[in-house]
Amino acid sequence: MSDAVKPTWPRWALFFAGAAALSAIPFGLAFSHALKGAAMLVAMGVWFVAYMAYVFVGSSRLKAGRIGPAMRRYRRRLAGAMLAYCVALMGSLALLRGGALTGPLLWIVAAAPAIPILGVLVVMGLYLKEEPDEFERAVHVEAMLWGLGVVLALTTVWGFLSNAQVVPAPPLFLVFPLFCLAWGVSQPLIRRRYQ
Amino acid sequence: MKNRLKVLRAERDWSQADLADKLQVSRQTINALETGKYDPSLPLAFRIARLFEQPIEAIFQDEA
Structure with missing residues (x-):
């Protein structure tokens, strides 16, 4: 064969x-x-x-x-979290638009879209815990370290630039998508090293 | 770490996918093991040794 x-x-x-x-x-x-x-x-x-x-x-x-069973579960949970994120974000934006909210309610509504994103972190952790294939696990952990490295490098440089008022303050909500992007992009590159 | 996985697999006429199934890992894992670029954990090395009915040191060669 x-x-x-x-x-x-x-x-x-x-x-x-x-x-x-x-x-x-x-x-x-x-x-x-x-x-x-x-x-x-x-x-x-x-x-x-x-x-x-x-x-x-x-x-x-x-x-x-x-796609193994652990990955299938991960993808299903991720889809659920992302749909929840979409609903929370739209609801939060619609409620904030009115501008009538104050006090603790304002805090809760403003932070609501972050909750499903925290859920995504849990989903990622569960995947690493459930994946039976050690090589897959090693690739994902290494890719996460690359994601972390990219985020730390970019936000540190951006932070100093914004301290000096060369650029505006970094939009912190984009840190997580940036991590996911760097994680995803580094995966095929890491896999290539083992071929 | 160098290993004889490819030879042992060829002797039995198994594909990478066959070996992956028997060891319950992905085909990519078998590929990474065979190139010698990924060293298996001790439990996986024991599973491989049991499958081929050979001691671990007959399958994996430490170059030191």
Whole structure:
């Protein structure tokens, strides 16, 4: 039997090109001012769900047969957390828009979108705990360290730049997506080293 | 660490996927082990040794 692996990078490239095109939609909507207020919020909600569906279905087809039970559970939990995030974010933005909230309620509503994101951290931890394949685990841990390294490097440089008022203060809510991006990008590079 | 996994597997006419199934790991793990770039944990090394019915040091060679 052959152990040759068909090159999958052209299909991955197509997948990422599609994801990049989908990512451009919210910027297009925001800059064109085509939609306003509640319509914009609903459009962003629809876009978010469509984007998630594209990423989950696309990656599961590309990884066909290579998704173990622990990874499947991780992906299901992640999808749930991301949907909860979408709902919490839209609800929070809608409630904050009125500007009528004060005191502890304002704090809770403002921080609500962070709760599902903290859930994602728990989901990541559960995956590492449940993954039976030690090599997979090692790749993920190493990729997380790269994610952490990228986040620390960028935010430290940005922090000093903003101290000197060369650039505005870093948007801290973007630290987590940056970590996820660096984690995801480093994975294929780490795997290549073991081939 | 150098190892004889590829030879042992070829002797039994198993594919990487067959060996992966028998050891309950992913095919990528077998690939990383065979290239010698990933060293297995002690429990996995024992599982491999039991599967091929050979002592660990007959499968893995420490270059020191």
